[in-house]
Amino acid sequence: MTVHLKDIAAYTGVSIKTVSNVINGNYARVGPETRAMVLAAIEKLNYQPNIAARQLRKARVGVLAYAIPDIRNPYFTEVGDIMTRVAEEHKYTLLLDYTYGPRDPEPEGKIRYNDYAYGSLEKELSVIKGLRPHLIDGVILDPQALTIDDIKMEEVKGPLVLVGERLFGAPFDHVLIDNVQAAYQATNHLLAIGKRRIAVIGSQETQSQAPSLRTQGYSRALREAGIEVDESLLISGGYWHRSDGANAMRYLLSLENPPDAVFCFNDLMAMGALSVINAAGLSIPDDIAVMGFDNVEEGQYAYPPLSTVSPDKEEISRLAVTSLIGRIQGTRTQEPERILVPFELCIRASTMRNRANVQTPI
Known part of the structure; x- marks a missing residue:
């Protein structure tokens, strides 16, 4: 009769994980008395490890995963498309995984947005604990719900690289842009074209740190220009989709003193805002200039084309x-790094008339 780990666990009264730790030599996690008991049971029951299965579990399969929070947002799919091509260059296949989760309903009297969140804690935890066991060599994760306190390193299965604005200080390589500086430069552009009453869409507190970081850059630019931040112009962006930007823009236009510019913290909200401004018969950018964030392809074909x-x-x-593959193959051995990537201001007609697509390196 073949003896399995569960048989040893049942015989000794310990967990299968404890038996596995003893068999694999992870003695630091098992007390000496328990270790001795498990080893005695292994000998008595004549347990024979399945070497072929163990090697299969340890073998590389040439597959990576990119776990994204919102497949409806083209920013993530555009990045995923590029990652797929880079992975192919290195003889890897890239799979996309989707970590969305249901939202709680909006408080009474508030605008109701979509029914889905940016990220589910349960689904993000399942990613770091071993997405698709034995089928993935490593994961690129854009987290929205996880906190550092949620991460127990002993449960992290395989190499992990972070992208996006969350889990700063976590012990993984982290690729992102300087969100504070990006928002600062975007706001300065709006100030340079003569705008002074600049609203923000997307400034709410969320699990992601993107709204906070971008609000910091916006506020700094205003202060340096001698303009006090008007809290009434800092508007929630709901779940950061087109309809959320449109709802927020309708509210801003209802104010007694509407803004002369709006800085949306992603392009989807900006395109929603553009549609409402156009429907109101206002001139863009003369009456209201619009700035986005992310430079998704759709923004080039908005009316007018979107600055971002x-x-x-x-x-x-x-x-x-490449950072993930380096960790998988053991060629990247240094301490985890925070890797800042450049950005540009892409100036189009939504902030400067007759400017179709001018990129300003930062």
Whole structure:
């Protein structure tokens, strides 16, 4: 009769994980008395490890995963497309995984947004604990719900690289842009074209740190220009989709003193804002200028074409994939790094009339 780990666990009264730790030599996690008991049971029951299965579990399979929080946002799919190409260059296949989760309903009297969150804690935890066991060599994760306190390193299965604005200080390579500086430069552009009453869409507190970091850059630019931050112009962006930007823009236009510019913290909200301004018969950018963030392809074809912060998505993707492969193959052995990637301001007609697509390196 073949003896399995569960048989040894049942015989000794310890967990299968404890038996596995003893068999694999992870003695630091098992007390000496328990270790001796398990070893005695292994000998008595004549347990024979399945070497072929063990080697299969340890073998590289040439597959990476990119876990994204919102597949409806083209920023993530554009990055995923680039990562796929970079992975192929290194003879790897890239799979996309989706970590969305259901939202709680909005408080009574508030605008109701979409039914799905940016990231589910349960799904993000499943990613770091071993997405698709034995089928993935490593994961690139854009976390939205995880905190450092949620991460127990002994449960992290395989190499992990982070992208995006969360889990700063976590012990993994982390690829991102300087969000504070990007928002600072975007706001300075709006100030340079003569705008003074600049609203923000997307400034709410969320699990991601992107709103906070971008609000910091916006506020700094205003202060340096001698303009006091008007809290009434800092508007929630709901779940950062087109309809959320449109709802926020309708509210801003209802104010007694509407803004003369709006800085949306992603392009989807900006395109929602553009549609509402156009429907109101207002001139863009003369009456209201609009600035986005992310430079998704759709923004080039908005009316008018959308000015935006343009992260270097090619470099983000390349560094995330190659850093992960380096960890998998053991060629990247240094301490985990925070890797900042450049960005540009892509100036189009939504902030400067007759400017179709002018990129300003930062």
